[in-house]
Amino acid sequence: MATKAFQKIYTKITQITKATCSLKATGVGYDELASVDGKLAQVVKIIGDEVTLQVFSGTEGIRTNAEVVFMGKAPSLKVGDQLAGRFFNAYGEPIDGGPQPEGREVEIGGPSVNPVRRKQPSELIATGIAGIDLNNTLVTGQKIPFFADPDQPFNQVMAMVALRAKSDKIILGGMGMTNDDYLFFKNTFSNAGALDRIVSFINTTEDPSVERILIPDMALCAA
Structure with missing residues (x-):
């Protein structure tokens, strides 16, 4: 990562x-991103001037x-x-071979929506x-978690629910998915002609597991 002249x-x-x-370190805030020897990290604790960073891909190879x-x-x-119609990783970067999308940059993990002012799902x-x-x-409008035994057809059920929902957009957040799972959803939505309604954030088993904590906030930010 290239550093700017004013960055310490x-x-x-x-x-x-x-x-x-x-x-x-001084002058840093909670949840702030950092680069540690080229590895992406995030501030998770600050006590005085002592700052703790969580390194998403692990600290192996990092020197003092x-x-x-x-x-x-x-x-x-x-x-x-x-x-719309795109698949991203936990950082919001495209994993489908398409270009980086343009739009208004919004920090993830913002304040929760006031439930009193939220339109009641019906x-x-x-x-x-x-x-x-x-x-x-x-x-429509609610977060839908799926918990199932490994031998249950949960991917098929999730895809069916997404395709049947009469809503403008469906946000899919997948954590710890296999590449086969990822390709299943991509092909299913594409074959059904519904890809333009889907926005997906995917963390596969080949990605660092710590990155999965970003998936829910990315999905909520997109929603």
Whole structure:
């Protein structure tokens, strides 16, 4: 990562664990992004001038004199119409071979929506599965978590729910998915002609597991 002239470079790391490193720094904020020897990291704790960074890809190979540069901003996403039909990683970067979308840059993890001012979800999403439609009815506008045993066809159910929902956009956040899972959703939505309604944020089993904590905030930011 190229540094700007006004960015201060720190070169004294005081502690390194498997996923985090600590150093003394000033003028940084919570959730701020940083580069540690070229690896992306995020501020997770500040006590006085002692700053702890979570390194997304792990600290293996990082030395105590590694260069640390703070970026001055939290993780963000460029929101706009160009997100439609696209697949992104946990950082909001395209993984489908398409161009980087343009739009208004919005920091993820912002303040929650006031539930009193939020439009009450009321439009039914019919899945055709009696156990869901009768006992755990889904409605447009709500976050829908799926928990299932490994031998259950959860991918097929999720894709069916997304395709049946009568809404402008469907936001899919996948954490720890296999590449086969990712390709299943991409091909299913494409074959159904519904790709322009889908915005997906995917973390696969080949990606660092720590990155998965960004997926829910990316999905909510896009929504």
